[in-house]
Amino acid sequence: MDAFTSFFDSQSPSSRNHWTYDSLKNFRQISPVVQTHLKQVYLTLCCALVASATGVYLHMLWNIGGLLTTFACLGCMIGLLSMAPYEEKKRVGLLMAAGLFEGASIGPLVDLAIEIDPSVLMTAFVGTGIAFACFSGAAMLARRREYLYLGGLLSSGVSILLWLHFASSIFGGSAALFKFELYFGLLVFVGYVVVDTQDIIEKAHLGDLDYVKHAMTLFTDFVAVFVRILIIMLKNSQEREREKKKNKRRD
Template sequence: MEAFSSFFDSQAESRNRWSYDSLKNFRQISPVVQSHLQMVYLTLGCALVASAAGAYLHILWNIGGILTTLAGVGTIAWLMATPPYEEKKRISILMAAALLEGASIGPLIGLAIEIDSSVLVSAFVGTAVAFGCFSAAAMLARRREFLYLGGLLSSGISMLLWLHFASSIFGGSTAVFKFELYFGLLLFVGYMVVDTQEIIERAHLGDMDYVKHALTLFTDFISVFVRVLIIMLRNTAEKNEKKKKKKRRD
């Protein structure tokens, strides 16, 4: 009994120590950097609203497609080429890029509304919760603790690109599609942590470009959201198909 009690006592002490150490790690973020992070997440929220507006415009006028995707890429390139001191212009360009991104994923969102609108809400809420949890984990962890994962994630992205390229030439299968979907989800969830810590480190080094940092997190958020939505739609479609088969048998 004493061995068991000592074990549980040690576990409790380790949990308390982790909580205290986490708070100490959060204090390592200077007030200036904390203010910068507030601006980053505020800008990110505005970009998500603009993206939702773009998806709504697609549902109204069916504007999403290849053209909006190419225009979004061009807008992002324009944003990166704009000097940081042109703050208002860069914010406007970011909102335009988010609007075009929302229109580009508009067909997927429209499909989700047709199948089951609750899936769309669940996918967004799940992505937001995951984003908040992993961002908080990156802030509470020791500085630079997860930055080493950047190389591994970049290698994973390269592997996905080559796999997608090979599938487009030689033809893909359902198994390959599922692997790309789930592995890509894992990669971009990892990027949420790595990019958050990288933004903190860049801010400590004097890089206060909150527009560029918000764009980075916006890209991570949309990438995770799209994959979560596709996974949930596939599961819903499979369930509906099974129900139809049962009704036919009955």
């Protein structure tokens, strides 16, 4: 059943000229069980983001973020995936710990943002939240499995990013290459928000109701998008400051 029939009714030309608010709440393809599962997933995701914000705050207090916290985050995620689904409390605890360590790991970037322009930090977070909500909502409203085919293309995109990063670390990189990695990486991970949302819905339809693992998947997507948006905004802010200084010197 087409999820967009409430927006554009092909049988009635007059209905093509307008849509109603009720059409935005059309989740008839998603069963009540899956809807309940999605609520658990997004609630757990919000808790993980709060834990990540706590990790950022702890880094600002004690400067704990770095390579060790990154490895600790990966260790928590691997531990979570290796545990059986019935060990719910332990797995939720590991997800919160992973969020905490991830927040500490991006703490240096947040410190830099506060030093350059504190308003950029909040703008980047709000922008990430809006983009995440829009693309995730689009995946829910679309037909089942409609965007899952993009998974292969996005995996290829991640592979390209890894090879570019590897090549730039050996042969040296340019500013143009760095910009390409940023914008292309942002495009890839925004795509993953759509694909992972549909993948979670499809798995839930098939009986996989592991909300902790699904929340961790969306958490990694959110952080990847946030980091890239923040870096892009910081680069733009620095360029604007340079332009202002140049204009002052000319005057």
